[in-house]
Amino acid sequence: MATIYQVSELAGVSLSTVSRVLNDNDYVSKKTKKKVLEAMQQLGYQPSSIARSLASSRTSSVGVLVSELDGPFFGQMMSAIEQQLRAAGKHVIITAGHSDEDKEKNGFEFLISRNCDAIIAHVEIVSDEYLIELSKGKIPIYLMSRYVEEIKDNCISLDNVLGGYLATKTMINKGHKNIAYIAGPQFKVDASDRLVGHKKALAEYNIAFDESLFYIGDFKETGGNDGLKHFIENKAQFSAIVCANDEMASGAMKFAREHGFNLPKDLAIMGYDNVIFTNYLYPTLTTIDNPVPEMGRMAANLVLKDIYKRPGITINRVFQPTLVLRDSTPDIN
Amino acid sequence: MATIYQVSELAGVSLSTVSRVLNDNDYVSKKTKKKVLEAMQQLGYQPSSIARSLASSRTSSVGVLVSELDGPFFGQMMSAIEQQLRAAGKHVIITAGHSDEDKEKNGFEFLISRNCDAIIAHVEIVSDEYLIELSKGKIPIYLMSRYVEEIKDNCISLDNVLGGYLATKTMINKGHKNIAYIAGPQFKVDASDRLVGHKKALAEYNIAFDESLFYIGDFKETGGNDGLKHFIENKAQFSAIVCANDEMASGAMKFAREHGFNLPKDLAIMGYDNVIFTNYLYPTLTTIDNPVPEMGRMAANLVLKDIYKRPGITINRVFQPTLVLRDSTPDIN
DNA sequence: GCACTTTATAAAAACGTATTGATAATGAAA
DNA sequence: TTTCATTATCAATACGTTTTTATAAAGTGC
Structure with missing residues (x-):
């Protein structure tokens, strides 16, 4: 050479x-x-990129820490980040935190030991304090789908309240009055924000929030299953069910069909996240879409602007979800 | 520091x-x-990993080049590779080739310019000759799901003939005699191998291969759609349909249901790949599973053994798919 | 106790670039 | 022409390791 x-x-x-x-x-x-x-x-x-790094103490590499490397959400995110950064000649070192505290911390340490110029992280377990502390270090940390006041300039977040609001409002506009809600684990901010949105929509249309139409699931198929079962056993009255994510919606759908519901006529179902399989369900699932690729691109842009001083980049730190109408939520008259 | x-x-x-x-x-x-x-x-x-790299001309990094960063197949693969390599203190630089010749080549060049110690690639477009030429360079190249004779020691492949055979044999064992087959694009080795397996199973049970029960699709939903439509329009007789991948099976399922078939009673359907949504389809789809995580892990092991001289690693270069029985293929009597 | 091998440590060179301070060449203003 | 600022270039040093060569100390067999 x-x-x-x-x-x-x-x-x-x-x-x-x-x-x-x-x-x-x-x-x-x-x-x-x-x-x-x-x-x-x-x-x-x-x-030689290595010699260059040694002399300039820049590695032209950005660490990306996500919960899992598979899964539609992270796939889209990484894909967008990688494309954007690679176009700028930077490369991406990817690692996973597996939604485990030790592994998330370990992931950070690993990326730091690799001398990344910046780290883009989607972590759910480590505390805000840990992240704030980490941000005081030499390597700037950027957060996806998470808002931490003290480092808000490095946060890219999603308006989950709006999404929850949209979901329930849509059901109301379709003609439903008795709407059951299967929430996600409330210690997750996403889940509790979506619930806030749900309540906001109800309030806007003067529908009282009814505890008997409320269930907290686990964000997995079983959650939807158990939720619907719970409502039926308690003889709750409802014509629609809104789930805080698609997996639970799918579980509810399966359970409904197995228990004699004729979908979507007998029961309207709404999901959240617009995961790929929603389009393969029967009936296809109405859901809320997160602009994941846009968020990934923006995270990359933020790094390009802050760290690599690229000019002419405008930043948007909060993103809005949108409704995706499909067959599971017909109009009723 | x-x-x-x-x-x-x-x-x-x-x-x-x-x-x-x-x-x-x-x-x-x-x-x-x-x-x-x-x-x-x-x-x-x-x-300092950088200074270390400069002095030793080793970067402790492995390049991974896949077609897409999203998608279940690549997600699983990357996840396995990353976990295995990270446990060994190596890191992974990931980039995408987007099933485009220029982009695939560009991806290789990019990883080479980053001085990876090795590259693990899942590429579909570049020619064998290109890969052979590349392998003569300084950086060793390992191939996933691809077999190139000249560099066979660096290839990890999948027995698609066996998978195709398993799929059709299962249908036969379920009691079917008239089995339609929707193949994938035959320039793709995976697709043509699966077809070979299909024919092998037919031959084994003395069933003649029938051109009127054969259609070449595009590996997407539309392919399944069009295939089933083709069979119906030509008034072919069949009680089962085997598809060369899950997307096409899903398309066929949708089309069948929309045209009055009562699934799975009227028509048995088989997919291939065990993509995540197969479990969400209605009825759930019987399919062929590829041991993708195992393959990823093995690729990482191969690199650990060859490049980083880790002892005590045994290598397996050819992997076997397995059958996943679900609801779309009931027994008929 | 001597020659010889093995083990342990040191000193120096190499890896390929970026950066800094000094110097030289050039051009403009007086 | 002189003076000063600007532009262009060079030589030297720094970045933090690994690797090689040399040398010293310790152990071995006779």
């Missing part, structure tokens, strides 16, 4: 001059620049 | 001694080792 030294020799200039044309920042005459570029061409010179 | 130099000073030894305990390979007395380790502890010393 040709080095900068050989280039300098062939071009008849010094090392530093070659370095300057490489980073084209300082004074260097057109004539010299041309000479150097030709020498590079001739030698097939490729700069 | 403390450097190796400060450690050496505090411990009262030379740089090289510190380096030796760091890589614990050479002669170093227990007493000295202890002194050095204590000094490290005291200074909170963390070795």
